[in-house]
Amino acid sequence: MSALSGFAAVLRRDLLIAVRRGPEALLPLVFLLVVVSLFPLGVGPGPALLASIGAGVIWIAALLATVISLDTLFRSDYEDGSLDQLLLSGLPVSLVALAKVAAHWLVSGLPLVLLSPLLATWMQLPGESWGALMASLALGTPILSLLGAVGAALTLGLKRGGQLLALLVFPLYVPVLIAGTGTVMAAADGLPYTPLLGLLLAGFLVALSLTPFATAAALKISVS
Amino acid sequence: MNSKNSIILFFHKVGSPPHFYGIAGRLLPWLWGFFGVMAVVGLYWGLFRAPPDYLQGESVRIMYVHVPAAWMSMLVYALMAGMGFIALVWRIRMVEILMISSAPVGAAFTLVALISGALWGRPTWGTYWVWDARLTSELVLLFLYLGAMGLHAAIDEPRKAARAMSLLVLVGVVNLPIIHYSVAWWNTLHQPASIGVGGSSIHPSMLWPLLITAIAAKFYYLANLLTRARLRLLEQDRRKHWVRMEVLAGELAGQETAEPGAGAN
Amino acid sequence: MLSVRDLCLERHFEPVFEPLSFEVAAGELLVVTGPNGCGKTTLIRLLAGLIKPTSGTVSNGFGTLQYVGHESAVKAELSVRENLQFAARLAGGDDVDTAIAAMDLRPCAGQSGRTLSAGQRKRTALARLVAAKAALWLLDEPYTNLDAAGIEGMDALLDRHLGAGGTCVMATHGAHRPARAASAAAWQSREIALDARPLAA
Numbered sequence: 001m002s003a004l005s006g007f008a009a010v011l012r013r014d015l016l017i018a019v020r021r022g023p024e025a026l027l028p029l030v031f032l033l034v035v036v037s038l039f040p041l042g043v044g045p046g047p048a049l050l051a052s053i054g055a056g057v058i059w060i061a062a063l064l065a066t067v068i069s070l071d072t073l074f075r076s077d078y079e080d081g082s083l084d085q086l087l088l089s090g091l092p093v094s095l096v097a098l099a100k101v102a103a104h105w106l107v108s109g110l111p112l113v114l115l116s117p118l119l120a121t122w123m124q125l126p127g128e129s130w131g132a133l134m135a136s137l138a139l140g141t142p143i144l145s146l147l148g149a150v151g152a153a154l155t156l157g158l159k160r161g162g163q164l165l166a167l168l169v170f171p172l173y174v175p176v177l178i179a180g181t182g183t184v185m186a187a188a189d190g191l192p193y194t195p196l197l198g199l200l201l202a203g204f205l206v207a208l209s210l211t212p213f214a215t216a217a218a219l220k221i222s223v224s
Numbered sequence: 225m226n227s228k229n230s231i232i233l234f235f236h237k238v239g240s241p242p243h244f245y246g247i248a249g250r251l252l253p254w255l256w257g258f259f260g261v262m263a264v265v266g267l268y269w270g271l272f273r274a275p276p277d278y279l280q281g282e283s284v285r286i287m288y289v290h291v292p293a294a295w296m297s298m299l300v301y302a303l304m305a306g307m308g309f310i311a312l313v314w315r316i317r318m319v320e321i322l323m324i325s326s327a328p329v330g331a332a333f334t335l336v337a338l339i340s341g342a343l344w345g346r347p348t349w350g351t352y353w354v355w356d357a358r359l360t361s362e363l364v365l366l367f368l369y370l371g372a373m374g375l376h377a378a379i380d381e382p383r384k385a386a387r388a389m390s391l392l393v394l395v396g397v398v399n400l401p402i403i404h405y406s407v408a409w410w411n412t413l414h415q416p417a418s419i420g421v422g423g424s425s426i427h428p429s430m431l432w433p434l435l436i437t438a439i440a441a442k443f444y445y446l447a448n449l450l451t452r453a454r455l456r457l458l459e460q461d462r463r464k465h466w467v468r469m470e471v472l473a474g475e476l477a478g479q480e481t482a483e484p485g486a487g488a489n
Numbered sequence: 490m491l492s493v494r495d496l497c498l499e500r501h502f503e504p505v506f507e508p509l510s511f512e513v514a515a516g517e518l519l520v521v522t523g524p525n526g527c528g529k530t531t532l533i534r535l536l537a538g539l540i541k542p543t544s545g546t547v548s549n550g551f552g553t554l555q556y557v558g559h560e561s562a563v564k565a566e567l568s569v570r571e572n573l574q575f576a577a578r579l580a581g582g583d584d585v586d587t588a589i590a591a592m593d594l595r596p597c598a599g600q601s602g603r604t605l606s607a608g609q610r611k612r613t614a615l616a617r618l619v620a621a622k623a624a625l626w627l628l629d630e631p632y633t634n635l636d637a638a639g640i641e642g643m644d645a646l647l648d649r650h651l652g653a654g655g656t657c658v659m660a661t662h663g664a665h666r667p668a669r670a671a672s673a674a675a676w677q678s679r680e681i682a683l684d685a686r687p688l689a690a
Binding site for chain 1: 312364365367368370371374375378379384387388391392394395396398399402403405406407409410413
């Protein structure tokens, strides 16, 4: 079976499963909304203050929501034996990993990007920075999913794997966080932000080409 | 340099556990000895004899602890990544043991770098913590160490745990430069305070004690590494013949061994 | 030919079983028996390549393999038909009706995995063997959860596969052995017993 059709088959299957799971897939998004809404409650509703921390808050909430949703990336397949089947299917495991990450991003990451105007409103971000926010999240959340997949694969089947996953991936997320918030803050200050977006794009391309192999290696280790 | 010889020597014997155990055991007193001597010489020189800094005064002396610790924290992680790569590709158990045994030492160096960095910042800036590029990078590095150690501890089967840890450390080491640069950039963006020795060149009277403490740190790492590795090896091979022979030899020589309860068998 | 030389796997630095060496030729059935915990599942997974041995080699000359393990790999959110379709697609095929008929899954073909009984789930897993053809079958406790009809169906499947030159390695701790139907092609059957792990001295 050709690589491309194998990729498509796994992607379709995962999307179908996510759609059939229904409301469950929305949990990370609800979590995202809850976390962001806690900030005004915690620091006060002053617009200037919220606007100054807004980029960071939204991005950090995105990190947290991603980590929460990553737990389900491989877990179900691991527990019901489907992961074994995928590893034995003859498809390159890195391709299988990539297909699953793509499905995961479409279900968890893309809605996050689409929700960002709402979050920008809540955090009183100036209108000029909305575009930068969406663009940075659109490029950044795939990186988060790709990097997080390595952590998810390494912590498969572990007790408290979710907490460990957070510890493992947050250091790796630091550059993405810095680039993402930098983009938004530059836009808010009226400065050019396309160089930073370019960095994010470069990061996405590097993550896209390298992480599937690391994820594949991690899956093989977890299954052994 | 003696430290280089010891490294070459022990990589040679790395494959065979009883050999490693024996050679490491013989090397250890020397390594501790060299560490002790260099640490005393370096610290005495740095803390008492070297001149105070033009700008920072006496507080610069903490650099003789902070800088070697910071260097070692990164060197050890890089070494772990190298060992992890060898362990993943060739599945050599001794290399896995060395990598696992390096982690606590590396994390300790990172912690020392962080604490000494914080203390360094105090006289200069009045606060115990400052988000400068180096300290922030060190903190992220500490989390990388803790993550690797946590992953290893969470996996039940020892060799599977070692493989998982190896992969994680490799992923981390690839990210480390990216983290460094992004934190450095972030730092310039927000322009908070910074610690460090001003200027790009250090006066020779400060350089020598720094180099000596840096070398002392390397001996400390090696001594600590070999001690931990031997213990882990004993634990893993406790049912093997060579360990029983070691225990017997230890008992015959009237020495106390580290094996609890082994003498009873 | 599947050949195994001095195969050894250590867990927690203890060998799971004594070093194994054997060969399985095309058209042969190898039954691996032994009490619980003696390493049958581990052996099957080693043969599948999911685990790498500590020492020794597994050389699999067969081009394709199918593995049916302890877990059924049936997704709760997909129907029986959809589960089998995915398995077929991965192997490059598309026909699942034969598979559904072979394991008598027609009554529940449209049901989602969540609503299946253990026996139905097992039969779905075994139906994969028909939906996705393979030369070598690696089966771990295939008769678990099957009723008499299910066992008959499984044996018929096995008989056809072996008769056509297919190969199978099966781990089982029960007494049942696949019956050889009065078919044209005869096939060989052998057994290997894994002992319970020797207690540490």
